Amino acid sequence: MNNVVTKAYKLLRKSKQVTDEPQTDQSKRSFVGGLVGASGLAVAPGVMLYETASAKPADEAVTNKIRWGMLVNVNQCTEDCNACVTACNDEHGLYPEEGSSTDSQWIRKLTVKDPSTENTKSFPVMCQHCEDPPCVDVCPTGASFKREDGIVLVNMHTCIGCRYCIIACPYKARSFVHEVLDNQLPSTPRGKGCVDSCNMCVNKIDAGENTTACAQACEKDGHQAIVFGDLNDSQSEISKRLKDFGGTQIRADLGLNTGVRYQGL
Amino acid sequence: MIGVKGINILRSVLIGLLLAVISSATIADGSKVPPPKGAQCVEDPVWMRTHHFETVLHQRDETVLHGIRTEKHSLKNCIDCHITPNKNGEYARYSNSEEHFCASCHTFAAVSVDCFQCHADRPESAVREAIKQHKANGANPHEDLKTSASELILKSSLLSAQSK
Numbered sequence: 001m002n003n004v005v006t007k008a009y010k011l012l013r014k015s016k017q018v019t020d021e022p023q024t025d026q027s028k029r030s031f032v033g034g035l036v037g038a039s040g041l042a043v044a045p046g047v048m049l050y051e052t053a054s055a056k057p058a059d060e061a062v063t064n065k066i067r068w069g070m071l072v073n074v075n076q077c078t079e080d081c082n083a084c085v086t087a088c089n090d091e092h093g094l095y096p097e098e099g100s101s102t103d104s105q106w107i108r109k110l111t112v113k114d115p116s117t118e119n120t121k122s123f124p125v126m127c128q129h130c131e132d133p134p135c136v137d138v139c140p141t142g143a144s145f146k147r148e149d150g151i152v153l154v155n156m157h158t159c160i161g162c163r164y165c166i167i168a169c170p171y172k173a174r175s176f177v178h179e180v181l182d183n184q185l186p187s188t189p190r191g192k193g194c195v196d197s198c199n200m201c202v203n204k205i206d207a208g209e210n211t212t213a214c215a216q217a218c219e220k221d222g223h224q225a226i227v228f229g230d231l232n233d234s235q236s237e238i239s240k241r242l243k244d245f246g247g248t249q250i251r252a253d254l255g256l257n258t259g260v261r262y263q264g265l
Numbered sequence: 266m267i268g269v270k271g272i273n274i275l276r277s278v279l280i281g282l283l284l285a286v287i288s289s290a291t292i293a294d295g296s297k298v299p300p301p302k303g304a305q306c307v308e309d310p311v312w313m314r315t316h317h318f319e320t321v322l323h324q325r326d327e328t329v330l331h332g333i334r335t336e337k338h339s340l341k342n343c344i345d346c347h348i349t350p351n352k353n354g355e356y357a358r359y360s361n362s363e364e365h366f367c368a369s370c371h372t373f374a375a376v377s378v379d380c381f382q383c384h385a386d387r388p389e390s391a392v393r394e395a396i397k398q399h400k401a402n403g404a405n406p407h408e409d410l411k412t413s414a415s416e417l418i419l420k421s422s423l424l425s426a427q428s429k
Binding site: 056058059060061062093095097145147148149153155156157179180181182183184185186187189190191192194202205206207 | 325326327329330331332333334335336341344382383384385388389392393395396399405406407408
């Protein structure tokens with residue numbers, strides 16, 4: 001890790017473009033984003049935008065003024081708690097069979113252990129809602145797409161079930177529906193032959209609730225480990241937390257600029 | 266003798282009568298489709314009969330790609346209004362070509378409808394109730410064998426029309 005930071009710092013010093021001015025060039029922006037992510041410092045992408053997140057009228061399209069994201073505080077997440085997973089399943093009508101390796105998992109709890117210190121950490125991993133999603137790059141039909149507000153989705157009307165995106169995703173966030181389903185909920189249509197994954201509760205967001213089922217459940221359980229909010233709004237709680245405490249991206253080295261960040265990982 | 270004008274008038278009267286018969290079909294004693302919740306459809310019913318998929322198709326891309334979720338032409342809104350419980354308080358599944366609003370006409374017209382392989386064919390409250398019952402019985406709500414989706418697809422297709 002130290003090596004990465006040193007290398008990144010050297011690169012930063014060499015670069016003549018490191019100023020406080022807003023940088024519009026995509027390559028520079030992703031360079032700085034990846035750099036800060038790799039060094040574990042706080043980053044709130046696009047902090048030059050000051051629009052606040054509020055419920056949009058139902059007949060208006062989503063815009064890129066908002067970028068939805070989540071911050072998971074790993075220190076507040078406990079190994080025995082599964083509330084976020086249960087809440088996600090309830091919200092979206094997922095009923096995975098116990099022990100099934102193929103049933104859809106939109107969010108899963110991971111426990112990692114550092115072999116040298118035996119320190120274990122438990123945290124949820126879901127679609128990381130990348131700014132440059134590999135799943136979108138590889139989709140042959142354009143069914144895998146990123147919404148203007150940063151949410152990465154599958155358009156199941158055009159998904160042909162090739163599963164290319166499942167292979168491309170570094171986070172193993174996507175699942176394929178292998179069997180016919182019944183009793184799907186109206187707010188989350190899904191079915192056999194399509195790929196699905198965490199949709200950051202678009203149904204809730206579009207209804208103006210501006211939260212996710214996992215974040216709600218975590219708060220209800222008293223852990224408050226998941227904060228949902230607008231990464232583009234410097235006044236939002238998520239941006240403030242990222243500014244104060246920092247946040248890491250999983251596999252920041254890939255430079256995907258994820259919308260889901262982890263604190264204390 | 267009836268002139269050309271007379272024939273035209275007679276024809277329009279006959280068409281009018283035919284439409285009136287079709288329009289009243291849903292509320293006639295012969296139909297088992299429970300009446301919709303609302304008094305008035307979001308568009309002219311005659312136009313809807315032939316063009317409803319244009320609105321649904323348009324709305325689906327608006328919703329999925331751009332997050333526009335207006336109620337008027339949403340499939341959810343159609344279902345919420347048109348799929349109502351029968352006298353026994355049961356919601357018809359789309360395998361039920363006699364009682365389910367969509368299935369009744371689609372079976373008659375021999376046009377298979379794929380929407381409900383993924384989309385809910387009943388209002389949310391009815392789906393939630395079914396899920397609750399399955400869980401109480403220790404069954405997986407996705408694998409309801411009595412109304413498994415594959416069976417629903419078979420039943421709702423031409424097969425049911427041919428078997429009559």
